[in-house]
Amino acid sequence: MTNALEELPQRAVAANGHRAGAENGLVAPAATAKSRPHTLLLVPVAAGIALAIHFFITRHQLSAGQYYWLFLFIVLGAGLVGAALYPFFSGLRERMHNLSAIFAAAILLLGLWEVITSGLRLLPLPYFPSPAAILDSMINDRGLLFDSTWHSLMMLMNGYVLGVIVGLISGVCIGWSSSIRYWGMPVLKIVGPIPATAWIPLAMVISPSTAVSSAALIALAVWFPVTMLTASGISNTRASYLDVARTFGAKESYLIFRVAIPAAMPNIFIGLFMGLGASFLTLVVAESVGVKSGLGWYVSWAQGWAEYGKVYAALVIMAGFFSSLMTLLFKVRDIVLVWQKGIIKW
Amino acid sequence: MVTVGAETSSLRVREVTKSFRPPGNGAASRLALDSISLSIAAGELVAIIGPSGCGKSTLLRLIAGLDTPDSGEITIGFEQISGPSAERGLVFQDPNLFPWLTVRRNIEAGLVARGVLQEKRDEVQKFMELVGLDGFADAYPHHLSGGMAQRVALARALINHPKVLLLDEPLGALDAFTRMRMQDEVLHLWRGGRAERAVRVRPEIVSEKLLRLWQSRRTTMSLVTHDIDEAIYMSDRIMVMSPRPGRIEWTIPVELDRPRDRSSADFLRLRAEILEHLHFAGKSASGNNGS
Incomplete structure (x- = not known):
């Protein structure tokens, strides 16, 4: 922290004074929020350091990157605005306390990356471009990247939704009925563990279009964990829940839909998460092998032209895209399994 | 009409035998109940006491219809x-509340299962007030204390207006204070939520018919318990079961006025009598082992 302050650019110091003034004006909220100045300054300081690194390294280079410095300025500005508004919004305050450190670390990591790549040139080009070059690729090729992301999303949704629906139905049937379990479990145990991507040669022969076969492969990849976890959740429903329901006159449909399925929900969600992970893998492989669109295709296409800036740009987008979907599924779980809050740690 | 109502909620167990095959190959099946017979009049509260493993729970499961007897019949x-x-x-x-439903939805569960929630929705509120849980309608079961959870379980069972309510050590997991309070609450529910006064009207000034009406409004209850005080405090009759194979060994009527005083002379005399009986049984068993 002390080192960071010494390197602090002029702007950040000014901001520090500004923030202190804002805080002095509001003694009471600052006292209740237990003000910790370092959480306020982490992001602007990190952005300032990254900017300093960037300008120092690229001062003699012609192709310095058009957007990277702008990006860092925006981060710096956002950090300062956040620090200035910090005393006024409790939601913001909480968020900054939680996220400042990790956000600042990420920005410092960008700076470190720039030092290693375009500063000290420790890693061979074109395989390891600087963050500035990657950001340039991302913005220059935004049309195609957006298009690819959209295609990937559509493909993923078709496959995932299909896999989940079929998986839930087969999982409930296998978990509930012992005769279906007798016939279904061997199929599940033998066919399920084969990675969906291993079916690609067969899928290409059978299906008329690569889009249909890819969606089917994703569905297959999702189907296995969803079925397995649903079936085990259903068959492990506490017998006493079913007994209680029977003593107040429940019919079989009630036992399945109102007792067994809710009781299996935590397990089902584990299956949904595993299925989502498997669907990402299958999507990217299917796209790079067969389908002529999507992020997986984009990565292998850019690699073919040795445009590694684009490869990384697509990877960054994939990271954001996939983790957003994961976060979305977590939110759905939080709503559906709200009753677990307090029972388990989440 | 009243008489019919009373008779249709009486319970008869006739010569019921049930054995279980323990898990594992070749193990001989174990006799849990050996041609047991008992009858409980409509509106009567009968306690069944006995050592662990004497088949009390098995008996209740058979009456509930969750298991089927090997022989004999059970009629309501x-x-x-x-x-x-x-x-x-x-x-x-264990209250066995559905953890994924709020208190209100747990109580409604019986109505939902029978598809009558629409017509009976106001009963939900009534029962929540009856068991003193109207402030917890939207709480999830894991937020409830043991006593509160058990009250929800009682309301969930009673909302269907069962002819017979079977209680399998419902207060067994509660601490002594909660337990005593809950005993009064169960009695309150047994009387259909009416105050003690209503049933304490002196029999000589009411007609036989009226008395039977009150009787029939009560829920027939069978209470399995380990606790002799609980059995004396609550029940009209106590049945003592013997273990392996389970059979009714002894039936004691409890003819004390309600509300009962746990420290009255009659109460304590009855308690001593039952204890002596059980103690004697225990002593003879250990004597046999010794010789």
């Missing part, structure tokens, strides 16, 4: 039971 009124039904409620020691 004139009807032989053939599987679980809403007319026989069962409350376990």
